[in-house]
Amino acid sequence: MDRIDILGDEYDRYKLFTKDLLDETDDAELQEIVKEAAKELNTPMGLVSLILEQIQFFKAQTGLPEILETSRGTHRDASFCQFVVRDEEIFEVNNATEDQRIPQHVVKEFNIQSYLGVPIKIDNVVIGSLCVLDTKTRNFTQKERQMLYKLSEKVNQRLETLTKSRKQTKLDLTYRTLNPAFSEISDSIRPIQKLIDSGHSNVATIRSFLNIANQFISIKSQNSETIKMSLEAAIEANELIEDRILNIEMNVLNSIDSLDALKNLLSNFSESEITKILISAQDLTRNATKAVGGFPMPDIDDEVIIQAKADLAIALISNCLLIVSAELKEVNSTAGIQLHVNEKNEFIDLEFTSTDLTKEAAHKLFNQLNLLIGTSQRSIVLKEKSNGIIISLKLVNSST
Numbered sequence: 001m002d003r004i005d006i007l008g009d010e011y012d013r014y015k016l017f018t019k020d021l022l023d024e025t026d027d028a029e030l031q032e033i034v035k036e037a038a039k040e041l042n043t044p045m046g047l048v049s050l051i052l053e054q055i056q057f058f059k060a061q062t063g064l065p066e067i068l069e070t071s072r073g074t075h076r077d078a079s080f081c082q083f084v085v086r087d088e089e090i091f092e093v094n095n096a097t098e099d100q101r102i103p104q105h106v107v108k109e110f111n112i113q114s115y116l117g118v119p120i121k122i123d124n125v126v127i128g129s130l131c132v133l134d135t136k137t138r139n140f141t142q143k144e145r146q147m148l149y150k151l152s153e154k155v156n157q158r159l160e161t162l163t164k165s166r167k168q169t170k171l172d173l174t175y176r177t178l179n180p181a182f183s184e185i186s187d188s189i190r191p192i193q194k195l196i197d198s199g200h201s202n203v204a205t206i207r208s209f210l211n212i213a214n215q216f217i218s219i220k221s222q223n224s225e226t227i228k229m230s231l232e233a234a235i236e237a238n239e240l241i242e243d244r245i246l247n248i249e250m251n252v253l254n255s256i257d258s259l260d261a262l263k264n265l266l267s268n269f270s271e272s273e274i275t276k277i278l279i280s281a282q283d284l285t286r287n288a289t290k291a292v293g294g295f296p297m298p299d300i301d302d303e304v305i306i307q308a309k310a311d312l313a314i315a316l317i318s319n320c321l322l323i324v325s326a327e328l329k330e331v332n333s334t335a336g337i338q339l340h341v342n343e344k345n346e347f348i349d350l351e352f353t354s355t356d357l358t359k360e361a362a363h364k365l366f367n368q369l370n371l372l373i374g375t376s377q378r379s380i381v382l383k384e385k386s387n388g389i390i391i392s393l394k395l396v397n398s399s400t
Contacts, residue, residue, distance in 0.1 A: 016122045017050065021162055022057060029158050030060035033130070037151050038062050041116065041144045043132040048120065048155055049081040050128040056081055059128075065110055078105045081129035084117045088126045090145060091117050095137040114138045116145065118152045122159050124371060130155050211235075272310035274348060274393065275300050278339075280310075281317035289321055292328040292354075293336030300341055304348055306393040307379040313393065316372055316380065320352055320389065323368060327361040328354060346395055347381070353388030365389050 030048050038046035045063040049056045056079040058064070058072045068074065076082055080102055083091040093099050093115040096107045106112050117131030130152045278297055282289070289295035306313065324337050333356035340351040357365075366384040369391075373380050383390040 016125060016127055016163065017052060021050070021059070021159065022052075027060055027158070027162075030155065031062070033151055033154050033158070034060045035062045037130060037132050037148060040147050040151075041132045041140070043114075043134045045133040047081075047131050047133070048128065049079065049117075049131060051076060051079070051082055051085045056128070068110070074106065078103050080106070080112075080115045080133075081117055081131060084119050084129040084131070085126050088119055090119075090149075091115070091129075092140060092145075094139050097137075111135045114140075116140045116148060118145075118148050120152050120155045120159065122156070122163055127159075272306065272313065274304045274306055274350075277306070277310055277313045278317065278350075280314045281321060284314070284318045285321040285325065288325040289337055292325050293334040295321060295337045295339070298339060298341055304343065305396040306348065307396055308393055312373070312380070316369060316391065317350070319372060320365065320369060320391065323365050324352065324354055324357060324361075324388070327358075327365070328356055331356060343395075347392040348395060349383075350391045350393065351385070351388065352391070353385060355387065357387045359386045362386060362388055 034046035034048055038044065043063075046061065047058055047064070048060040050059050053076075055073045055076050058068070061069060061072075080091065080093065083101070093102060096102060096113050096115065097104075112133050113136055114134040115131060117129035119126040120128050120130050130148060132148065278300070282295060282297060285295070321337060328335065328337075333354070335354050335356040338353050340353070342349040342351065362385055366382060366389055369382055369389065373382070379394040381392040381394075383392065
């Protein structure tokens with residue numbers, strides 16, 4: 001069989017291929033990894049291959065025939081690496097000429113006789129393979145398979161770094177674009193607070209006058225019942241206005257807090273106080289958590305600084321609160337969300353629980369948050385609980 005295409009259209013994979021990732025400039029770190037792979041497994045060729053829509057792209061390579069080195073790829077359906085992506089696991093060929101699973105086009109043209117490839121990932125999505133190739137038939141040992149898997153972890157970390165730098169550039173641009181808008185909205189909202197303060201003062205003045213009038217009318221019993229009823233209605237109306245002003249004030253303050261939280265979420269700084277992160281997450285999810293019983297925060301030491309970037313930590317905790325709130329809303333629960341904080345060794349543990357959160361919902365929460373933080377994150381660890389989750393954040397003063 002000359003060509004085999006077993007992947008079809010997979011958008012989840014394609015969307016991860018950023019411009020930086022597909023840059024044809026040799027990446028020194030990846031080049032060293034493929035050279036090490038070829039050396040350790042004693043093969044003439046090694047590759048980091050990315051499986052695109054039409055081709056497999058060689059992000060790094062060593063020992064390839066000149067035509068492949070120059071082209072930096074082949075048609076996708078003539079590749080071995082597509083099978084690694086399809087199965088999301090190791091793929092091994094010991095005698096390619098006799099192996100009917102694979103396309104024979106490359107086998108015949110370049111005399112590829114044996115192959116060993118392991119998955120490489122970004123955000124837990126398999127996007128290609130770290131592989132070695134030989135022009136001789138051979139069997140690979142378990143030790144060699146383990147070695148290739150170990151090297152693939154280095155590839156994953158490097159690919160995450162390449163894509164993260166691109167994402168951060170976009171985030172910086174987004175922040176620079178939105179920051180003036182946030183400032184303008186804040187400037188527009190703050191005068192409303194002054195009007196609210198003035199409203200409180202006027203309501204108090206009216207209330208005082210109505211109280212005096214009510215007392216006067218009570219003393220002058222000859223006054224008509226109609227006047228008394230009108231005065232009582234005025235007092236009730238004034239109380240209603242006062243309640244509504246208080247409600248508007250709370251909404252305005254919440255809006256200001258949410259804007260500040262959004263600015264924190266989009267800002268790019270590497271270290272942050274855990275209290276500020278939690279307050280930002282609380283502000284962003286206030287309506288959702290309030291509907292299911294609230295999210296009271298315990299007292300936390302203001303000097304606790306974590307290694308994780310503030311934007312990621314805020315996004316992670318906000319998503320945690322939103323997911324739990326949605327699950328509680330599904331069962332009409334108002335049990336609220338509880339947070340217990342425990343600082344130990346080099347981490348601070350944030351334990352989010354709810355008495356009405358099921359084990360299945362907690363497992364779903366764990367999986368969704370794992371997708372958010374990706375595979376290369378070392379400063380955040382998630383631990384599953386029967387009625388919640390523990391988010392462990394590495395402290396700044398701990399060893400990396």
